[in-house]
Amino acid sequence: MLKLNGLKLLHYKNSQDAQTVDMPVPAVVRIPMVQHMGAPCVPVVKPGEEVLAGQLIGKSEQAFSVPIHSSVSGKVKAIEDYVASSGALVKRVVIETDGQQRWIDGTPRTVSTQQELVDAARDAGIAGLGGAGFPTHIKLAYKDVDRIDALVINAAECEPYITSDYREMLEYPDDIIEGIKTVMKCLNITKAFIGIEDNKPEAIALLNQKVQGTAIRVEALKSIYPQGAEKVLIYNTTGRIIEEGEIPADKGVIVMNVTTVANLHRFLTTGRPLTHKRVTVDGSFVTNPMNVRVPIGTMISDLLEFAGVDCQMVHKALMGGPMMGTALDTLETPIIKNNNAILVLDEAHARIPKTTACIRCGRCIDVCPMNLMPAALEKAYDQQDTERLETLKVNLCINCGSCTYVCPAKRNLAQKNQLAKGLLKRK
Amino acid sequence: MNPFIVSPSPHIRSDRTTQNIMLDVIIALCPALIASVIIFGWRAFIISAVCVASCVLIEYLCRRLMKKEQTITDLSAVVTGLLLAMNLPVTIPLWVAVFGCFIAIAVTKQLFGGIGQNFANPAIAARVILLASFGSYMTNFTEPFDYAGVDAVATPTPLVQLANGGEVPSLLQMFLGDKPGCIGEVSALALLIGGVYLVVRRVIKPITPLVFIGTVFLLSGALGANPFYQILSGGLMIGAIFMATDYATTPSTNWGKVIFGLGAGLLTILIRQYGNYPEGVSFAILLMNILTPQIDKLATHKPLGGKKVEKHA
Numbered sequence: 204m205l206k207l208n209g210l211k212l213l214h215y216k217n218s219q220d221a222q223t224v225d226m227p228v229p230a231v232v233r234i235p236m237v238q239h240m241g242a243p244c245v246p247v248v249k250p251g252e253e254v255l256a257g258q259l260i261g262k263s264e265q266a267f268s269v270p271i272h273s274s275v276s277g278k279v280k281a282i283e284d285y286v287a288s289s290g291a292l293v294k295r296v297v298i299e300t301d302g303q304q305r306w307i308d309g310t311p312r313t314v315s316t317q318q319e320l321v322d323a324a325r326d327a328g329i330a331g332l333g334g335a336g337f338p339t340h341i342k343l344a345y346k347d348v349d350r351i352d353a354l355v356i357n358a359a360e361c362e363p364y365i366t367s368d369y370r371e372m373l374e375y376p377d378d379i380i381e382g383i384k385t386v387m388k389c390l391n392i393t394k395a396f397i398g399i400e401d402n403k404p405e406a407i408a409l410l411n412q413k414v415q416g417t418a419i420r421v422e423a424l425k426s427i428y429p430q431g432a433e434k435v436l437i438y439n440t441t442g443r444i445i446e447e448g449e450i451p452a453d454k455g456v457i458v459m460n461v462t463t464v465a466n467l468h469r470f471l472t473t474g475r476p477l478t479h480k481r482v483t484v485d486g487s488f489v490t491n492p493m494n495v496r497v498p499i500g501t502m503i504s505d506l507l508e509f510a511g512v513d514c515q516m517v518h519k520a521l522m523g524g525p526m527m528g529t530a531l532d533t534l535e536t537p538i539i540k541n542n543n544a545i546l547v548l549d550e551a552h553a554r555i556p557k558t559t560a561c562i563r564c565g566r567c568i569d570v571c572p573m574n575l576m577p578a579a580l581e582k583a584y585d586q587q588d589t590e591r592l593e594t595l596k597v598n599l600c601i602n603c604g605s606c607t608y609v610c611p612a613k614r615n616l617a618q619k620n621q622l623a624k625g626l627l628k629r630k
Numbered sequence: 631m632n633p634f635i636v637s638p639s640p641h642i643r644s645d646r647t648t649q650n651i652m653l654d655v656i657i658a659l660c661p662a663l664i665a666s667v668i669i670f671g672w673r674a675f676i677i678s679a680v681c682v683a684s685c686v687l688i689e690y691l692c693r694r695l696m697k698k699e700q701t702i703t704d705l706s707a708v709v710t711g712l713l714l715a716m717n718l719p720v721t722i723p724l725w726v727a728v729f730g731c732f733i734a735i736a737v738t739k740q741l742f743g744g745i746g747q748n749f750a751n752p753a754i755a756a757r758v759i760l761l762a763s764f765g766s767y768m769t770n771f772t773e774p775f776d777y778a779g780v781d782a783v784a785t786p787t788p789l790v791q792l793a794n795g796g797e798v799p800s801l802l803q804m805f806l807g808d809k810p811g812c813i814g815e816v817s818a819l820a821l822l823i824g825g826v827y828l829v830v831r832r833v834i835k836p837i838t839p840l841v842f843i844g845t846v847f848l849l850s851g852a853l854g855a856n857p858f859y860q861i862l863s864g865g866l867m868i869g870a871i872f873m874a875t876d877y878a879t880t881p882s883t884n885w886g887k888v889i890f891g892l893g894a895g896l897l898t899i900l901i902r903q904y905g906n907y908p909e910g911v912s913f914a915i916l917l918m919n920i921l922t923p924q925i926d927k928l929a930t931h932k933p934l935g936g937k938k939v940e941k942h943a
Contacts, residue, residue: 207934212642363642434934434935438934444934444935445935446935446937447933447935447936447937448937449935517634518634518635519634519635519636519637519641520634521641525639525640525641525642526639526640526641526642527639527640528639528641529639530634530635530636530637530638530639530641531634531636532634532636533634548641552642553635553641554635555635555637556643559648559701559704559745560648560701560744560745560746560747561746562648562651562706562745562746562877562878563746563877563878563882564651564877564882565877565882565883566646568882568883568931571931572934573933573934573935574931574932574933574934575931575933576882576883576930576931578882579930595930595933596933596936599933599934599935599936602639604639604640605640607639607640607643608640608642608643608644609644609646610643610644611644611646611647611648611650611651612647612648612746613643613647615638617638617639617640618638621638
């Protein structure tokens with residue numbers, strides 16, 4: 204069997220034993236109207252209005268979108284514009300909390316058909332919580348449902364530092380298993396795989412115990428980055444290759460993140476949508492790494508203060524892991540649904556290495572999980588050679604960053620691929 | 631508050647740099663350097679020192695003249711100097727060695743754009759040009775442990791002896807380096823130690839050396855020569871381990887490396903058996919260097935799940 208390329212990274216799972224702690228509601232939350240891939244939501248509340256925790260505050264008429272709920276109870280202060288870390292201009296709802304944390308009356312639901320499951324996922328406000336933020340209900344609404352025979356749960360958590368999904372597995376294994384069962388039942392899926400990197404033996408043992416007597420299998424995967432990349436995970440659990448232009452469902456597979464599926468189950472039992480997110484707080488100089496359950500819309504500066512991080516030391520702040528996370532220009536950025544870590548780096552770790560000439564060592568080729576030729580792609584992009592970029596399949600790059608990581612000349616190969624994709628789109 | 635550094639992902643990098651790769655190659659060449667001094671005396675060390683110093687100086691001057699950023703700290707010029715020195719006989723006049731450095735660094739490397747851009751291995755190109763231009767100096771070999779330097783008595787190499795049916799050293803002598811030849815190429819043992827070091831440090835993959843040496847072994851055996859003498863003779867070990875694994879001038883995919891090794895092995899044997907020169911490793915590598923872009927094209931990776939693209943008209 205073909206073995207996919209990958210990378211051995213240091214894991215830095217310093218926070219793995221840090222039990223999740225709840226962050227008290229901050230004085231103000233600023234909840235963005237885009238926390239997912241797809242159309243932005245339009246606020247359905249007005250300044251001055253009282254809201255409850257779990258109340259719908261933003262929605263869109265578009266199907267490819269995910270509704271947004273308030274994470275706190277309080278009063279809407281304003282609706283303001285801000286530039287999200289993606290660079291897009293986004294509206295956000297500013298809510299002054301009242302400290303009561305009064306919740307909506309959630310009604311539990313039972314689902315047994317695909318349509319009911321899709322509606323529930325949408326009403327739960329769930330988007331892929333692993334980081335990509337793909338609307339879960341879109342994924343579950345695949346038309347040719349009979350073709351789907353496998354559910355793959357992404358619990359690889361291959362990025363260094365992050366342990367948010369790991370804590371989900373240790374603290375809420377039953378929510379995960381029940382969520383998986385629900386999805387399997389509604390979509391008539393016969394087998395499920397939970398893919399976990401083998402650097403999490405405790406989670407593997409615990410879930411193995413929980414899946415006894417079910418059609419769910421726990422797959423201990425090698426800790427090779429990017430094990431959690433969708434195509435890599437599908438291949439390593441089911442042996443199926445997702446061809447160019449296909450989505451996993453075309454090959455009979457639905458992939459869901461482990462925390463996503465647990466949250467779906469919690470929505471069904473409580474009726475409360477997604478309003479909080481567990482975030483790993485760690486970094487190069489953090490002495491007390493934590494896993495914090497944060498109300499969505501909390502400012503990162505508030506979170507770091509709660510976690511006792513000295514913001515004066517921060518020279519680089521990341522939303523997400525060190526391999527694929529986004530560097531922030533300010534800590535005045537709200538936590539959103541698909542955040543799973545906030546990492547802070549000190550001066551030495553934030554320093555950008557000097558780029559030198561490519562020596563054609565081929566390390567980038569050896570690590571690319573998609574079997575691309577990053578150095579050749581870079582050359583083609585620099586020459587603006589769109590034909591060659593197409594031949595070399597730059598569109599298949601998953602931006603895992605492995606090529607940039609290994610490059611001894613410190614070239615930004617992964618970035619060039621993203622620029623090249625943009626070039627091809629504009630053409 | 632510090633202004634934040636904002637850069638594209640990934641935000642961590644491996645410890646490998648061009649400089650520490652080159653440093654590893656220098657370390658790997660040390661056994662051969664030590665062997666050269668033991669076998670041929672201090673003049674071997676002087677040749678190496680002169681070559682390293684000239685290569686670095688020439689690179690410095692080239693970059694200055696071309697108004698390009700200095701690159702001597704990446705240590706690649708040191709590697710070239712050391713490699714070229716290893717490919718010279720102990721009797722070489724120093725000015726010829728310096729001329730070789732000029733060919734290697736100025737002509738082969740810097741005129742084509744510097745590190746990573748050269749189409750031929752600088753040390754190989756220099757050796758081949760010196761061989762063509764200063765044939766008598768380049769083939770003025772002396773007996774091992776005759777520390778008379780330039781005044782030593784000339785003697786043919788085992789490859790010449792093999793071709794002419796003369797007396798050759800024992801296989802053990804061949805392996806240890808007790809034979810006439812270029813200062814760094816004679817001791818297979820020292821070169822293999824360096825090669826193992828490079829493989830362990832993951833600087834090179836063993837593919838090219840194994841295929842190259844294996845091809846020479848099998849082909850020479852098939853043609854009726856003693857294959858053990860063939861693989862321990864001439865510049866095969868140093869060429870296969872240190873020069874056919876040069877990043878810039880050899881294919882970057884694994885299958886490309888196999889093709890390169892096969893081609894270089896085949897050419898070496900053809901030249902040794904049927905050519906005018908007793909030794910063919912340098913020519914073989916140089917020719918394969920020229921073919922490398924074509925091999926790279928042939929051995930391009932197939933992207934995972936990639937569909938064939940229609941060729942544009």
